Amino acid sequence: MIPYGKQNISEQDIEAVVEVLRSDYLTQGPCVPEFEKALCELSRAEYALATNSATSALHIACKALEVGNGDIVWTSPITFVASANCALYCGAKVDFVDINPDTFNLCPKALEQKLEQAKRQGKLPKVLIAVHMCGQPCDMQVISALGKQYNFKIIEDASHAIGGRYLNENIGNCNHSDITVFSFHPVKIITTGEGGAALTNAPELHKKMLLLRSHGVTRDPQLMDQAPDGDWYYQQVDLGFNYRMTDLQAALGTSQLRKISPWIEQRQKLAQRYTTGLSQLPLDLPFELEEASSAWHLYVIRLHDASKRKQLFAHLRQNKINVNVHYIPVHLHPYYQALGFQVGDFPVAENYYHRAISLPLYPGLSDSQQDYVMHSLAEGLR
Template sequence: MHGESFLPYGKQNVTEDDIQAVIEVLKSEWLTQGPAVPEFEESLADCQGSLHAVACSSGTAALHLAMLALGLKEGDAVVTTPNSFVATANCARYVGAKVIFADINPSTGLIDPKSVARLLEKDTERNIKAIIPVHFAGQPADLPAIHALAKRHGAWVVDDACHAIGATYESNGQSYHVGGNPHSDLTVFSFHPVKHIAMGEGGAVVTDHDELAERLRLFRNHGIDRCDFINTDMALSPDGIPNPWYYEMGELGFNFRLTDLQATLGLSQLKRLGNSLQRRREIAETYRRLIAQKFIQDEVIPLTLRPGVNHAYHLYVVRVDFSRCGVSRAVVMNRMRANGVGTQVHYIPVHLQPYYRRVSPTDPWDMQGTEAYYSTALSLPMYPELTEADIERVVNELSQALRVQPVETASGEKVKEDKQVS
């Protein structure tokens, strides 16, 4: 049994200041629908360099709101990546639209614009109404290329930036923030505890489109409007003054509201985002250096960085040649866990989920990049509190776990076993 603390693959950071800020809200008049939500939205929009931020109850709700705001419906289709959490694809299904999966680049884990282009070419009936790239692990996808393809096709771009708050990329020599750029219509964030900003649950959509922002707000709150009434006779009293109790539901919306408790926690954490991103980038650099020293070429390699990007490092993913090492990923993960290091696989390709095999069958031939990526991916611990010694320990544990010895079972079968089982 190891005597050191367990290192999970990701971990939230909640400080005494965060706790005090939330306590103040608990003592205030507003637990929800109060002033903290617009305050958080303003800070987020400022931080992203966008005109509007609409906060909501989760990243999943934010994706769903994006589909509703764009008016996607049955008969429409979206193109997205299979290398994401299921929520990215599910949002299209919530509104009845079809999901078409594009392949990914196995060296980055990001959606491949060439695969998107092929899918758009085949869409002669122009059913594809939106493309949803994911800035996987915190690295911006090639938004300028995807945006150019989408606009030529008459489709929207909704980028899933749940991993990538604070990431930047370059286009034509200019630097752009994910969430505040001309290459996307709506950008979605999650504030789940494993993400950079931990609100328990929470999400947001940022946009520069005034009309879309209004629709996002409408669908977030049951589709209820308190101005622009249709039933004007009901809205006004016989003497012509507005009825103070009156509201109208013009659309079928949801309760996707964020509470003031969550927004306050988010506001407090947003202040630390710059420091957290800097530390994550330092950790990534240490990993890169130690991995290059420890492993022979191609045995373990970090994901490739695209030129000009400033990665947000929600995750630190390496690609491991398990077959060359002669050991399965399950054995490596179990061995590392037994020695106090948590790892994870991001992600099981969404098109292989039983639901999507049923509703969106995908030709395996078209998904070779995804298959190559998935067979090798392993996420190592990544969160700002990791020390240099922790990172060294993770790399050493990975190295040891890959060098397990085959032992013979009673039946004479050779299986891989940990040579240091205690």
């Protein structure tokens, strides 16, 4: 079976983890800050905070931006449910902005129109979560300008996008946002087994997320309401969570980060081979914005004829090609429909969903495997 995505684990990665197993620290030791430093060096953000998942990072990012009861958070309907759920965890309401049909990211024009209407209604968002779908960044310059105009904070959900670039700078620098979140799930660009990170340039946001990541507990005397009883002393000063990454995960992540540049180059090469090889089929193919360089976490094709999607999906699976669909629009899930969302609310996202299939794309995919995928796809479309 050819998967749509998979991890790439080398002997160096294994040795990095084994070295931690032989050390004195398995959970919180020197490897986590080393990994965080490497993330800062890659992204050029001032601070990075490693977590046990990207969902956890999204949650504490919302909390650090003081999202709570009565607030509204907007995001894209084409994303994994965590991009919206993180706001609900904080007691906020969620709404969505329809996507651009070419980029699959939330549409800046639709965002501007929705903001104008929301201002008239007194329902502006406190935070916008901009999802970099498939690894291609949103038009963050426009979104940032709208954030300043309408006074909302911005989280970049870059779970797909580590290693990508926007305006000739690495994604994650937070030049156009308050916080950026990465994911290190095994099918992502790099992996820590399971894990995530939140990056920011704001020391107060980093300090807040650091506290929330570990139970709201601190050993910093400046955060305490009294002088410490002794060197052992700590206080819980906020209601936090156990969202910490272990040294085992961080060691793997640091090792993986050293290979990110050649892996991104391989993904770009594979994406270009798909674009060339599939150009004559009845499909809409993805492309890159001029000002961006996608990390190519996913290569999503869209069928001209949506009625053929189910049959083609089954055909490819029967040919041992484990294609997938990313994603079912969040507002169509029963939980969100119970909150009042309906079919037809975000028609561009729904049209995308009915036509989309994610093809295999990962650094270990060989040319012969990719040729087989393209041949099977063409065969299934006859």
